[in-house]
Amino acid sequence: MAWIAERRRRSRFESVVLPHLDAAYALARWLTRNDADAADVVQEALLRAFRYFDTYREGDAKSWILRIVRRTCYSWLERNRPADVVPLEEEDGPDEGVASAPRAVGDTEALLQNRSDLWRLDVLIEALPAPLREVIVLRELQELGYREIAEISGVPIGTVMSRLHRARSALRRAWEEKDIGDAM
């Protein structure tokens, strides 16, 4: 009976996905940088996920839902705030990855240094370009492994590593400068 089947499907969906609602919201909140937008995006993402629930296979529900939330975030940002989704300059290929650390300093990071309000780490994270912010949030705040982050972000592990390195270097530089400034 369609009625029972639909209800069972919804109930299963809720038990699989809703335990990760906080994580979904946190990711959307960091990417949209706004409470109301994050809520809209999460709702849109979850309804989308529900429609494609049949494609979900038993496994890592958190990665599955975060991947959908992330994708929904970016398409939402493209529609509403296209300036927020400029691609990273000098994105490293998966092979060069971590070995190219000194090269991975672009305009993005320079931006962080020239703003005087950027001394709090949370503000610094918010100021990172989205692909770097996302990797910091997934690694440091959601405490996910490289493989999960790669799966969620849809990039190779090498790219996850180089982005993480880049993001940390940028944060460290801006943050430590502030510390030195304080000490003087």
Added chain:
Amino acid sequence: MQCDEVGPRLDAYIDGELAEAERVQLRDHLLDCPDCGPEVTALERLRDGIRQAAPIYRAPEALRSRIRFALRQEAAASARAARPAPGWLAYAASILLAVIVGSGGTLLITGEQQEDAVANELIDSHLRSLLADHLTDVASSDKHTVKPWFAGRTELSPPGVDLAPEGFPLVGGRLDLIEGKPVPALVYRAGKHVINVFVLPARAGEYVETVTRRGYTLRHWNQGDFGYWAVSDASSDEFAKFEHAFRAAASG
């Protein structure tokens, strides 16, 4: 291991992503090396700093409710699209699957599939009233205003009962569509919580007394010609007090 080999691996090292053999090699190097050791300390300091400084975002309760509500509509829509199931059949199925537990004829509804269709609609209505900011059609704490407002709009004219002295002030009244019919709802406050009391004709043979689902409780009782269905997220003590006060006032 040399310093130039260490550098690119430091992130993976502090993230616990290195294979064991590599990790041990790197750790040994760090113990001896005056350059790489402080690098790791700085990275760890940054990580701790991030975890301390970053706000922890949690999904607001309203979002959770909103999503559940939207999912239910979505599910209902696709069920209708698949094949409409007659209301009575669904209802019969829910009765069949329900499990009778305990004494006093209390019917404990377990699980999702067994829910009473009416209970669902009522809890939906309650949610809608909170989310759409449409709590009342007639906002008044005066029962002499609320009661006549319903007259002529519904087949049922519920008793206006103000429970302000008991701590549950009447906020107003509202008409909701339940099973396709306009149904009066009396709206009360219990502290910060809202209690919606839906008034339907009393039906014989209904044993559902309380259903708790997703933080919302539905209490049902028959009194005279009316079947009262109260929905709220107030605490169970508070809610029981409310029912008691309401019953007393409605019979008086």
